[in-house]
Amino acid sequence: MNPADFKKITHEDLQFFKLKLGEENVMHDEESLLSHGRDETEDITMPPEVVLSPENANQVADILAYCNENKIPVTARGGGTGLSGGAIPVFGGVCLSAKRLNKILEIDEDNFQVVTQPGVITEELQNAVKEKGLYYPPDPASRGTCFIGGNIAENSGGPRAVKYGVVSDYVLNLEVVLPTGEIIRTGANVLKNATGYNLTQLIVGSEGTLGFVTEIVLKLLPHPKHDKLLLVPFKDALKAVEAVAEIAKSGISPSALEFMDRDAVSLALKYADEKVFELEEDDEAHLIVEVDGNDPAQLDREIEAIYHILQSYPTGEMLYAGSSVEKEKIWKMRRSVGEAVKRESIYKEEDTVVPRFQLPTLLAFVKKLGREYGFRSACYGHAGDGNLHVNILKGDMSDEKWRHELPLAIRELFKEVKSLGGTISGEHGIGMVQKDYMDIVFSPIEMELMQSIKRVFDPNGIMNPGKIFPDKISKPDADRPDPVRM
16 A cells, blocks of 8 residues: 555544544644654654544544545554554554553453453553452563553563463453444453354454454453562573573473573663662573462472573572562563663664574574674563564664665574574564565465455555555465455
8 A cells, every 4th residue: 555545634534533532632733643653663753644532432433434434544552662663653644542442341350351441551450450369461561551452453472471371362352443433342251262253363463454442351360379580690692592491391381481681681781770680791691580379389399490400501690589579670670671772772673483492593593693784682582482582773883784784684584583483573563664574474375365354354454554564465376266256
């Protein structure tokens, strides 16, 4: 699609939006447009023409039906913490904000479920259900500012995914407004459902390209009462990621198993409010290992077993976090890595994921690429499930190399990830910054199937245009049957 496919917003359009939402919920001043024209993705800004803030599904339906009829592009927006440009309005138009859809509607303690609107901050939802003794495990680093609706759009994960899974493992049912204005329910509030196609899981991770989610039903777990945490320095970064697979093979199920290379730790400590620990000269990486459950004695046995496994590796002095304050300091440091990278330099973050035992090969390849192309990288992530965030720092790299040579390095990285059995995004999505690499992981016929689904949901292509799909896609071979029109 291109800008000529869409209509520019007029005074009459603004009047319609104000009639439906009230003047105070229709913003088109320069400051609002600029702030809604970027997220946490690199240094990209592409403002919308207007920001709309509905407060219920009927208002969303009125807006989408109008925009569909008039071919006005619509970009859904949550907390603006995305890292793939998913909330950036590539073609201007409407930015449809979830900020007023911010209520937790019900916590069902009997059935371990919560019904929520998409504008609820993830950490606030976690805290609300914790008060009832319940647990919502998906735990992105931006949990204090990101919206649960954005987590649905990107199928977020976080540190606890190694034991508890990602967002899609907890979504039971969604209320979705289609681009044409119809309101649908995608599933049922039950734990098992073999009734027709799974529309719920199709919406999860679709990055706002198929509809706008207005209500979410999530399953919950009993909240674990105890946790234990180790911070382990390694003198060899490759040995650190090797140790991840060894812990997994032991039969222990850590609730978190996080990796940070020296560059990531160094930047986090550089910008920290207080030093959590000293980084030794020969420390190349750190692991955070956490176990949780309801039996403290069992957790002590698991931590002791992990300690003995790690003793066979080149480690420094392991830090056991004995208090909640120490644990929080370590987690705060880990969660701050992304922000520290941003403060240090212009950067690109690649959200690679490979089978866990391939992590050493992937890490070695990233560092090799850095030497060849002249960039510094800070690597960290959820090693327990093979998800490595590769932050490429611009530093003193010339603008010319950054624009023209770095994409070649990223393509090499993604081809290596694919050859290792992995894929190019584990939890950040494709958005606008990764779409030109989709040919590495999908064949033309697979891309055509996905585009066909998009056309069924969104015939005029108004929902989050410019995302996921490359601008040019090779067509399936002419002599192969069309997967949609057979």
